[in-house]
Each structure stands twice: as structure tokens, then as C-alpha cells.
Amino acid sequence: MITYWIDLIGTFMFAISGALAAWDKKxxxxxxxxxxxxxxxxxxxxxxxxxxxxxxxxVWVKDQSYIIAIALGVLVTVVFRTILLRYKxxxxxxxxxxxxxxxxxxVQKSLAFGVNPWAAVIMGMMSAIFGGVIRDTLxxxxxxxxxxxxxxxxxxxxxTVYILLGYTGIDLEVNMxxxxxxxxxIRLFALRKRWSLPYLTKENKW
Amino acid sequence: MITYWIDLIGTFMFAISGALAAWDKKxxxxxxxxxxxxxxxxxxxxxxxxxxxxxxxxVWVKDQSYIIAIALGVLVTVVFRTILLRYKxxxxxxxxxxxxxxxxxxVQKSLAFGVNPWAAVIMGMMSAIFGGVIRDTLxxxxxxxxxxxxxxxxxxxxxTVYILLGYTGIDLEVNMxxxxxxxxxIRLFALRKRWSLPYLTKENKW
Amino acid sequence: MITYWIDLIGTFMFAISGALAAWDKKxxxxxxxxxxxxxxxxxxxxxxxxxxxxxxxxVWVKDQSYIIAIALGVLVTVVFRTILLRYKxxxxxxxxxxxxxxxxxxVQKSLAFGVNPWAAVIMGMMSAIFGGVIRDTLxxxxxxxxxxxxxxxxxxxxxTVYILLGYTGIDLEVNMxxxxxxxxxIRLFALRKRWSLPYLTKENKW
Numbered sequence: 116m117i118t119y120w121i122d123l124i125g126t127f128m129f130a131i132s133g134a135l136a137a138w139d140k141k142x143x144x145x146x147x148x149x150x151x152x153x154x155x156x157x158x159x160x161x162x163x164x165x166x167x168x169x170x171x172x173x174v175w176v177k178d179q180s181y182i183i184a185i186a187l188g189v190l191v192t193v194v195f196r197t198i199l200l201r202y203k204x205x206x207x208x209x210x211x212x213x214x215x216x217x218x219x220x221x222v223q224k225s226l227a228f229g230v231n232p233w234a235a236v237i238m239g240m241m242s243a244i245f246g247g248v249i250r251d252t253l254x255x256x257x258x259x260x261x262x263x264x265x266x267x268x269x270x271x272x273x274x275t276v277y278i279l280l281g282y283t284g285i286d287l288e289v290n291m292x293x294x295x296x297x298x299x300x301i302r303l304f305a306l307r308k309r310w311s312l313p314y315l316t317k318e319n320k321w
Numbered sequence: 322m323i324t325y326w327i328d329l330i331g332t333f334m335f336a337i338s339g340a341l342a343a344w345d346k347k348x349x350x351x352x353x354x355x356x357x358x359x360x361x362x363x364x365x366x367x368x369x370x371x372x373x374x375x376x377x378x379x380v381w382v383k384d385q386s387y388i389i390a391i392a393l394g395v396l397v398t399v400v401f402r403t404i405l406l407r408y409k410x411x412x413x414x415x416x417x418x419x420x421x422x423x424x425x426x427x428v429q430k431s432l433a434f435g436v437n438p439w440a441a442v443i444m445g446m447m448s449a450i451f452g453g454v455i456r457d458t459l460x461x462x463x464x465x466x467x468x469x470x471x472x473x474x475x476x477x478x479x480x481t482v483y484i485l486l487g488y489t490g491i492d493l494e495v496n497m498x499x500x501x502x503x504x505x506x507i508r509l510f511a512l513r514k515r516w517s518l519p520y521l522t523k524e525n526k527w
Numbered sequence: 528m529i530t531y532w533i534d535l536i537g538t539f540m541f542a543i544s545g546a547l548a549a550w551d552k553k554x555x556x557x558x559x560x561x562x563x564x565x566x567x568x569x570x571x572x573x574x575x576x577x578x579x580x581x582x583x584x585x586v587w588v589k590d591q592s593y594i595i596a597i598a599l600g601v602l603v604t605v606v607f608r609t610i611l612l613r614y615k616x617x618x619x620x621x622x623x624x625x626x627x628x629x630x631x632x633x634v635q636k637s638l639a640f641g642v643n644p645w646a647a648v649i650m651g652m653m654s655a656i657f658g659g660v661i662r663d664t665l666x667x668x669x670x671x672x673x674x675x676x677x678x679x680x681x682x683x684x685x686x687t688v689y690i691l692l693g694y695t696g697i698d699l700e701v702n703m704x705x706x707x708x709x710x711x712x713i714r715l716f717a718l719r720k721r722w723s724l725p726y727l728t729k730e731n732k733w
Contacts, residue, residue: 147474154443162373167574169583171375172435176444179437229584231591237566238588268559353680360649368579377581378641382650385643 118220122174123184125213129157130188131199132210133250138196140254146193152253153189157181159246164221164238168228211302215295217243218270222277223291232278239277240270265305273298324426328380329390331419336363336394337405338416339456344402346460356395358459363391365452370427370444374434413512421504423449424476425497428483438484445483446476471511479504530632534586535596537625542569542600543611544622545662550608552666558605564665565601569593571658576633576650580640619718627710629655630682631703634689644690651689652682677717685710 133156137149158175165173175181192199199206221242225235244267277294339362343355364381371379381387398405405412427448431441450473483500545568549561570587577585587593604611611618633654637647656679689706 151473166372166578167585168588169375169581169585173373173375176374176431176436176440179439182437182439182443225588230588231594233591233594234588237594267563357679372578375581379579379581382580382637382642382646385645388643388645388649 121216122220123180125217126157126175126181127184127188128209128213129246130154130185131192132156132206132247134189134192135196135199135206136250136254138192149193150186150189152250153192154185155253156246156250157185157188159249160217160221160242160244161246163245164224164242167238168225168230170224170228207306208303211299212295214243214266214270214302215273215298218274218298219277219291219294222274226278236271236274236278239274240267243270266302269298269301269305272301327422328426329386331423332363332381332387333390333394334415334419335452336360336391337398338362338412339452340395340398341402341405341412342456342460344398352399355399356392358456359395359398360391361459362452362456363387363394365455366423366427366448366450367452369451370430370448373444374431374436376430376434414509417505417508418501420449420472420476420508421479421501424480424504425483425500428480429497432484442477442480442484445480446473449476472508475504475507475511478507533628534632535592537629538569538587538593539596539600540621540625541658542566542597543604544568544618545658546601546604547608547611547618548662548666550604561605562598562601564662565604566597567665568658568662569597569600571661572629572633572654572656573658575657576636576654579650580637580642582636582640620715623711623714624707626655626678626682626714627685627707630686630710631689631706634686635703638690648683648686648690651686652679655682678714681710681713681717684713 130153134149134153136156137152158181162173162175165171218239220239222235222239224242225238226232230238273294276297277290280290280293336359340355340359342362343358364387368379368381371377424445426445428441428445430448431444432438436444479500482503483496486496486499542565546561546565548568549564570593574585574587577583630651632651634647634651636654637650638644642650685706688709689702692702692705
């Protein structure tokens with residue numbers, strides 16, 4: 116139940132992030148462009164995960180709450196965009212919390228479907244970030260995960276810790292919370308300290 | 322039965338539209354480039370719909386008539402391209418009729434698989450336009466649905482009307498025909514009157 | 528069994544080709560960028576094939592050997608990149624052998640799932656080349672199959688011969704070997720003789 120509401124709130128947050136990104140580009144400035152970008156941002160990651168795992172029906176085609184959550188996200192963006200843009204920093208926080216949850220939910224769902232642990236880590240990361248990759252591609256920007264690759268790596272780290280802690284017999288809820296906090300912390304510290312991944316050769320620091 | 326033939330003729334028409342688009346670009350000017358573009362244009366929308374809905378086997382992998390229809394479309398384009406290009410306006414008409422049918426077929430198929438009404442509207446539109454999106458992306462143009470977004474919106478409007486009329490208990494065939502005519506009319510009028518969607522802010526009329 | 532090992536070795540080879548391509552681009556020069564590109568290059572074609580055919584679970588989500596093979600490919604690339612780049616020509620040979628095998632494995636798998644022969648030819652080609660298409664798109668180059676379309680056409684030719692020979696009742700292993708050799712030969716001769724497909728109009732030789 117709590118998972119269901121987290122999922123809906125995450126969908127709503129991702130829709131806002133997609134709608135805001137579309138808004139910034141004049142090309143996508145009418146109601147269709149904004150809604151379309153919000154929609155694929157919100158459902159992209161989960162749909163890819165479920166199609167690869169062969170989980171049907173995909174949640175948003177069965178349960179209309181997801182589409183209502185996206186519509187609300189678009190409405191909120193259109194009405195409150197000036198305020199939203201002023202609090203961009205808090206938005207990043209919400210986005211980061213959402214991605215933390217999505218990663219661990221994706222790992223859980225994958226493991227429940229008999230996926231091997233390595234693939235579960237990858238599926239967790241993909242379900243969390245793929246919506247953002249589509250969003251950035253649609254509005255013609257280099258996907259954030261390539262320019263700030265530490266963000267995707269934070270998801271991989273959190274997912275790995277979640278699986279490793281799982282072998283210790285730790286309480287499931289405690290494990291979830293610890294792993295999510297790890298993902299959020301890495302991302303926030305990376306932003307603050309301008310961390311990035313080590314480059315593989317010295318001459319290519321750019 | 323009639324639906325099957327409409328589907329095949331639609332596949333043939335979409336293949337022609339893909340092959341012609343590839344032809345216009347020198348980069349795709351050999352027989353592989355033209356065939357490849359025709360193929361993905363023709364099957365893209367329906368394949369995405371069936372993969373998301375989890376409908377297997379997908380029609381074109383089961384029934385070879387679809388691939389024969391695409392091959393015929395490529396052949397017709399290669400042989401009659403001069404004539405086809407002269408009657409570009411009629412081609413747009415055929416494309417519009419095809420999209421009208423595909424939208425409503427997509428909605429029907431989605432509803433039959435237990436999809437919620439909101440998602441069925443989106444799936445109907447996606448199955449109709451996604452082939453064209455792939456076509457435009459492959460030949461390196463901005464997808465038409467973003468520059469002339471009224472076209473995709475016409476599909477959403479027709480699909481919505483089809484579902485709303487469905488609740489009134491209207492005869493299925495009458496409902497189909499009315500909804501398809503609505504889609505075609507909006508698109509043709511939009512072309513004629515240079516309609517577009519309202520922009521969301523005044524300063525961004527461009 | 529032998530098929531399983533060929534599949535793993537092919538995954539390893541494709542991962543190297545993806546990692547090397549990412550390496551060439553500074554943008555993808557940290558460990559995440561190189562691994563990500565290697566991963567999607569290695570699993571892209573097979574995943575697309577299985578998703579379209581509705582085959583679940585997809586091999587790499589079930590069997591972790593595939594992900595280990597990819598990790599090894601990345602490791603080998605990072606450690607031996609200077610040597611690998613010196614023997615680029617041999618790499619092309621390995622890539623070509625891999626693509627030959629993948630094409631015929633793709634055709635076999637498709638036929639086993641009741642796919643019609645025409646679609647099986649297309650699925651065979653797609654499963655062999657799609658990983659490379661994603662690789663080239665990610666590192667921002669025009670996919671090789673469009674600039675040297677004879678490569679994809681070689682796959683189509685081999686797949687077609689495999690299916691036609693199948694009707695003659697020829698021994699399965701002999702048929703596989705003959706078809707794979709055909710694909711490899713066309714690609715190697717095309718490279719050597721700078722073969723390309725006939726252009727469809729004279730004025731567009733470019």
C-alpha cells in the first residue's frame with residue numbers, strides 16, 4: 116500500500132520534471148508538447164523495466180490513477196511554473212528522493228521475478244533514470260546521466276548495497292531505508308562537492 | 322475480416338510514406354536504406370502497442386502478408402516515385418485516412434485487453450503516429466508531430482469521442498465511422514486553415 | 528551447449544566493441560560511460576529480438592554469466608586498449624564472425640517460436656546488428672549499417688540462404704556453417720573490394 120502511494124507520488128514528481136523541461140524549450144511550448152514530454156518522462160523507466168521483465172499488464176495501462184497523477188503534474192506545472200522555477204533547488208531534492216525510491220523498488224520487483232542479482236542492480240538503475248534520459252533526448256539535451264554520471268552510479272551503489280545487505284538477513288524495511296538514504300546522500304554530496312567519477316586516463320581530464 | 326484488410330492496406334500506405342521519405346534523403350538512397358525505413362515506418366506503431374500491451378505473437382511475425390504488403394509498398398515507390406511525388410497532396414489524404422483508422426483500431430484492441438480508457442486513448446494515438454515518428458527520426462527531421470502537434474491531438478480527440486460515445490450504447494460501426502471522420506476532418510481543416518494548438522504563454526508565440 | 532558458449536563469447540566480443548567505441552569519445556571516458564555503452568551494445572540486439580518475440584525471461588536477466596562476460600569485456604578493453612587498437616583489423620574479423628553467428632542463431636530462435644520465414648530473416652539481421660546501431664547512436668555517429676549498408680545486407684543474404692537450404696532437408700549443422708560463412712565472406716569481400724549496394728538512381732551516386 117505504502118509502495119503504491121510512493122509509486123504514484125513518484126509518477127507525479129517525474130511528470131512535473133518532464134513538463135518543466137519541455138516548458139524551457141519553445142519548441143515544446145504548447146499543451147501537447149508539454150503533456151507528451153511529461154508522460155514519457157513519468158512512465159518511461161517503469162515501462163522499459165516491465166517490458167524487459169515481461170510483466171503484464173504494465174501498471175499505467177491497467178490503473179488509471181497513474182495517468183491522473185501525470186495530468187495533475189502537468190496542471191501544477193502550468194499553473195505554478197513561476198514558483199516551481201524559483202525553488203529549482205528543492206525540486207532537485209524531490210527528484211533525488213524519487214530516484215532513490217524507484218531504484219530500490221525496481222530491484223525488489225526484479226528479484227521477485229527471478230532476475231539474477233547483477234541484472235537486478237542494472238534494472239533498478241534503468242527504471243529510475245530512463246524516464247529522465249528520454250526527457251533529455253526529447254528536449255534535445257545531452258542526457259544528464261552522461262554529463263553527471265555520478266548520479267547513475269549512485270543508483271548502482273545503492274542497489275548493490277541493498278542486495279548485499281539482503282544476504283545478512285537484515286530487516287527488509289531497514290534495508291530499503293538505508294539503501295535509499297545512501298543513493299540520496301551520494302547524489303547530494305556529489306552536487307555539493309562537484310564529485311565526479313575518476314577518468315580512466317590522465318590526459319583526458321576535460 | 323474488413324479490419325484485417327484495412328490493417329494490411331494501412332501497412333502498405335505507411336510503407337510508401339516511409340520509402341518516399343527515405344528517397345528524399347540521399348543518405349538512404351540505396352535499396353537497403355529505402356526498405357529499412359519503409360519497414361520500421363510500417364510496423365513501428367503497432368509493434369510498440371503490442372509490446373506494451375503484451376500481445377504475442379505480434380501480427381507481422383506471425384502472418385507474412387504484412388511483410389509482403391511492405392515489399393509491395395517499396396516496389397510501388399521505386400517504380401512510380403515520380404507520379405507519387407506529383408500527387409503529394411493525395412498522399413497526405415491517404416496518410417490521414419490511415420491514421421484515422423489506426424487510432425480507432427488501436428483503441429479497440431487496447432480496450433479488448435483490459436486497458437483503462439485513458440491509457441486506451443494514448444495507445445490509440447501512439448500506434449497511429451509512432452511509425453511516422455521513427456520515420457522522421459531516421460531521416461533526421463524533427464518529427465512532424467512536434468512541429469504540427471494538431472495532428473496528434475486530432476487522434477486524441479477522435480479516440481476520446483470514440484470512448485465517450487461507447488458509453489451511450491451507440492452502434493459500434495457507427496461509432497467507429499464517426500470517430501474516424503472526426504480525426505480526418507480535424508487534420509484536413511488544420512492543414513487548410515493553418516490551425517495550431519494554443520500556446521501556453523503569450524510571449525512565446527513564435 | 529556449443530550455442531550457449533558461442534552466445535557468451537559473442538556477448539564478450541560485442542562488449543569490447545562497445546567499450547572501445549566509447550573510449551574513442553572523450554564524453555564517455557569514465558568507467559560508467561564505458562560500461563554503459565559496452566552493456567547496451569552487447570545486449571541490445573538480443574533483447575529487442577526477445578521482447579518482440581515475447582520470449583521471457585530474457586537470457587541476461589536470468590543467467591548472470593552474460594553480465595560477467597560484459598564485465599570481462601570492459602576489463603579487457605581498459606587494460607589492453609593499446610594492443611586492441613593496434614589490431615583493429617583483427618577486431619573487425621571477430622566482429623564479423625560474431626555477427627554471422629548471431630544472425631543465424633536469431634533466425635533459428637525466431638523459427639522455433641513460430642515466426643514466418645520472412646520475419647525470421649528480418650529478426651535474424653536485427654538481433655545481429657541492433658547492438659551496433661545503439662552503440663553508434665550513443666557515441667553520436669551515423670550508424671555503420673547506414674553508411675556501409677552492405678553489412679546488414681550480408682546478414683539478410685545469409686539468413687535467406689539458411690531458410691532456403693532448410694527446405695532442401697540439408698543437415699542442420701552444415702546449413703548453419705554454410706550460411707555463416709556466406710555472411711562472413713560477403714562482409715570481408717565488401718571491405719576489400721569496397722563493394723556497396725547499387726544506388727537506385729544514377730544522379731545520386733555520392
